[in-house]
Amino acid sequence: MLAVGNSMMGDDGAGPMLFDLMQANPIEGWQAINGGSSPESVSHQVRALKPQRLLIVDAADIGLAPGEIRIIDPDDIAEMFIMSTHNLPLNFLIDQLKEDIEEIIFLGIQPDLVGFYMPMNEKVISAVQQVYAALPQWQGLGGFTLFEGE
Numbered sequence: 001m002l003a004v005g006n007s008m009m010g011d012d013g014a015g016p017m018l019f020d021l022m023q024a025n026p027i028e029g030w031q032a033i034n035g036g037s038s039p040e041s042v043s044h045q046v047r048a049l050k051p052q053r054l055l056i057v058d059a060a061d062i063g064l065a066p067g068e069i070r071i072i073d074p075d076d077i078a079e080m081f082i083m084s085t086h087n088l089p090l091n092f093l094i095d096q097l098k099e100d101i102e103e104i105i106f107l108g109i110q111p112d113l114v115g116f117y118m119p120m121n122e123k124v125i126s127a128v129q130q131v132y133a134a135l136p137q138w139q140g141l142g143g144f145t146l147f148e149g150e
Contacts, residue, residue, distance in 0.1 A: 001018065001019070001022065001032045001056075001057060001135075002033050002035050002039060002042070002055070002057070003018055003032060003033065003035060003036075003057055003058075004035045004039045004058035005036070005059055008116060008117065010117075011059050011109075011111030011112050011121050012037075012111060012114045013120055014109040014111070014127065015057045015058045015059065016036065017125070018131055018132055019034040021129075021132045022135075027135045030135055031049055031051075033046055039056075039090070040093050040096075046097060046101075047097070050100070052103060053103040054097060054101045054105070055105045055107060055138075055142075056094070057107045057131060058107075058108060059109055059111040059114065059124070060108025060111075061110065062110060062147055064110040065110060065123070066111065066121045066123045067110060067112075067121065067123025067126055067127040068110040068127070069110075069127050069130065069131065069144050069145075070107075070110075070144065070145055071105060071106065071107055071142075071144050071145065071146050071147065072106045072108050072147045073106075073146065074094045074098075074104050074106050076147075077090055077091040077094065077106065090106070105142075107131065107144065109124055109131070110127075112124060131144075
């Protein structure tokens with residue numbers, strides 16, 4: 001699992017919060033890497049693990065209610081205007097990783113507020129906990145809904 005986001009920016013800390021949960025309570029079969037706001041800088045660590053599947057978790061402003069979770073087709077990320085606090089658009093990173101990783105799943109959690117020193121919304125915290133709980137039995141899309149431009 002590659003966590004993306006900035007824990008100092010309110011709900012953008014969804015990915016790092018999942019990373020912290022996985023560090024405190026590891027899940028068999030899963031490894032967690034914290035990519036922060038420049039996940040491209042850890043792509044070598046991801047590649048070194050040689051995963052068959054990579055789950056990327058990030059806050060994604062896709063116009064839903066705070067805490068809503070959606071799987072976003074990595075091929076659609078370039079066409080979508082997804083709020084990003086990252087140095088490079090995620091589609092560049094995903095395209096690069098696709099060369100070595102068979103399956104890449106992008107899971108977006110709808111943020112409420114993203115701003116320095118803002119607290120995380122309770123619904124976003126709950127969504128992160130829901131994703132963490134889904135990891136041990138993960139199959140396919142992990143039981144989450146594919147985003148279809150709702």
